[in-house]
Amino acid sequence: MMKPSVMVVPSDLWCNSHGYMHGNGDDIYPDYNIALLKDRDLINVISKINIIMSDRGFPLENLETALKTLKNETVERKLYTAKDGSSIQESLLDQLYRTASADIVLQLSWNINKVGPKNSITFNLQALDSYTTKQVAGAQGTGSPSFSADVPTLLEEAVVSHMDDFCDRLIQHFKDSKENGREISVDVLIGKNTSCDFSTEFNDYELAEVITKLIARNAVNHEFSKGPSTASMMQFKSVRMPVCDEDGVAMDAYSFGRNIARALKKSPYNLTSNVIAKGQGKTIIVIGED
Numbered sequence: 001m002m003k004p005s006v007m008v009v010p011s012d013l014w015c016n017s018h019g020y021m022h023g024n025g026d027d028i029y030p031d032y033n034i035a036l037l038k039d040r041d042l043i044n045v046i047s048k049i050n051i052i053m054s055d056r057g058f059p060l061e062n063l064e065t066a067l068k069t070l071k072n073e074t075v076e077r078k079l080y081t082a083k084d085g086s087s088i089q090e091s092l093l094d095q096l097y098r099t100a101s102a103d104i105v106l107q108l109s110w111n112i113n114k115v116g117p118k119n120s121i122t123f124n125l126q127a128l129d130s131y132t133t134k135q136v137a138g139a140q141g142t143g144s145p146s147f148s149a150d151v152p153t154l155l156e157e158a159v160v161s162h163m164d165d166f167c168d169r170l171i172q173h174f175k176d177s178k179e180n181g182r183e184i185s186v187d188v189l190i191g192k193n194t195s196c197d198f199s200t201e202f203n204d205y206e207l208a209e210v211i212t213k214l215i216a217r218n219a220v221n222h223e224f225s226k227g228p229s230t231a232s233m234m235q236f237k238s239v240r241m242p243v244c245d246e247d248g249v250a251m252d253a254y255s256f257g258r259n260i261a262r263a264l265k266k267s268p269y270n271l272t273s274n275v276i277a278k279g280q281g282k283t284i285i286v287i288g289e290d
Contacts, residue, residue, distance in 0.1 A: 004103035004174040006053055007061040008046045010035055011126065014109035029092055036064055041151045048152040049108060049125075052159065056167050066100035094279030097130045101252075101280070104170055105130050110155060118145035121154040125162075127170055131253070131281025132183045137169035181220030181240025184253040186260070187284045190232040194271075194288025198234065202268050208234060210269065214260050215239060257283030
């Protein structure tokens with residue numbers, strides 16, 4: 001079967017321990033650009049993991065290429081505000097995951113152990129679903145001591161015995177997504193420029209009920225859960241989105257949101273909406289914006 005695409009990134013722990021973090025206060029995130037520019041071992045290690053995954057048939061998305069694409073992106077993403085003043089923003093990591101479009105993000109950390117003239121490497125490899133950031137597979141261990149001082153070689157020696165089980169878990173997760181739908185989240189906001197709200201009725205159904213039914217109809221096996229909501233926002237979690245639409249075209253959270261927006265545009269609702277992608281796995285529908 002088709003295998004999920006993967007992108008290798010250094011873990012937050014590795015970036016923090018090497019001083020490659022950016023931001024202030026609670027808004028701190030790994031600075032992949034600086035890490036790639038300053039740390040030769042990082043580029044070599046990412047290349048080594050890419051080779052290992054490619055040899056097993058996994059399509060690759062390159063971190064460095066995704067960062068360059070993101071930097072050159074000229075389309076401005078608008079900022080919308082709901083009636084209660086809440087705003088929509090996309091973090092840099094959300095932007096990166098959206099730009100790369102990898103199914104799985106492989107977060108890697110490692111450290112070198114020195115015992116006399118010999119070196120060994122201890123590694124931790126976590127596979128995160130880029131739509132939910134949930135961990136779907138993991139591998140960790142320490143390689144045998146070696147006189148080699150080459151980090152990529154030490155890493156390959158350490159990880160190779162773990163990769164078959166690790167890759168099997170990735171394939172199983174992707175198979176489950178294809179059969180039962182991929183998890184996304186959907187937020188629906190009442191824009192500040194519209195006169196309706198979630199209690200507005202259409203054919204004896206409140207708008208909140210209409211939206212809930214639309215989410216259910218578009219979800220695989222009608223599977224979703226409702227998150228906390230306010231007077232101007234409804235949240236839907238663990239929405240099982242089809243991997244492909246009825247024409248066999250791959251879907252993402254944005255296209256799922258567009259299906260909801262198209263239904264709301266029809267009679268008797270006649271509501272304009274704007275759909276905004278937030279990372280890979282979240283879509284925001286702002287009713288009353290176009």
